[in-house]
Amino acid sequence: MRIKSNWILAFVAAVSVMSPARSLCDQKPRTLYYEVKLTCPSGNLGMRKMYVKGDCFAWVSETKGILKPITLIKNKDGAFLIDPKGRWAGQYPKGSDRESPMVFLPGPTGDVKTFLTLQKAVKSGKEKVVAYGHKTPKLCDIYSYKEKTTGHTCKLWVDQKTTLPVKLVILTARRSDERTATYVAYKPGYPVDDSVFVVSDKLMVRPMPTLDRNAKPVHQTNRKPRPKPQIGYKSQPEQPGADTNSEPK
DSSP states (O other): OOOOSOOOOOOOOOOEEOOOOOSOSOSSOOEEEEEEEEEETTEEEEEEEEEEETTEEEEEEEETTOSSOEEEEEETTEEEEEOTTSSEEEEOOTTOGGGSGGGTOOSOSSOHHHHHHHTTOEEEEEEEEOOTTOSSOEEEEEEEEEOTTTOOEEEEEEETTTOOEEEEEEEOSSGGGOEEEEEEEEEETOOOOGGGGOOOTTSEEEEOOOOOTTOOOTHHHHOOOOOOOOTTOOOOOOOTTOOTTSOOO
């Protein structure tokens, strides 16, 4: 698995302008705000922020080397990738995996114990970990699970005293593809305003392309073999009546 930091793709022509969204989230939903520092074996990948309110969420990716953050909003109208320059919003097809917060980070989005139970997580050990912004190590329980939505194999370090997540590691076949999310903040019940999930009516809405992940590259099947050049011969057009069997002078 390779977690990509940039999701901007080519789009087709614009089809509509979205009207202001109303009643985007449930009346009394669960809320959550968390922030993580994302790293890989080669270095720092930047910060990630998640705002959750009921079935709505907003994912903000502040990637190293990119001046403006990339934002994805999921509300009752669908999932939208917001142009960092504020010109358009790309709407994903209905049923896209971008409608799940697990795609962005396969960790808890509410009560941690409930999440671990649903994932059928197995307690695999204990370890003292220095949490972000702290100097004293915290004793953590380590849980292993295979996240159901994405299929990612993960390890989650949970503080024994607060039962809040401290660190999440997404395991892969190649270690160079592994990602580690260190929790900077994890705040259940955080007051998340509905305005976070509004796609501005000033943005032109464009459909995101539907990608067929099982499609085979065309160039590998339809390309004709190139004829091999004859060493020592010059490529010249034939003349009418010429003897094609004679050696060139």
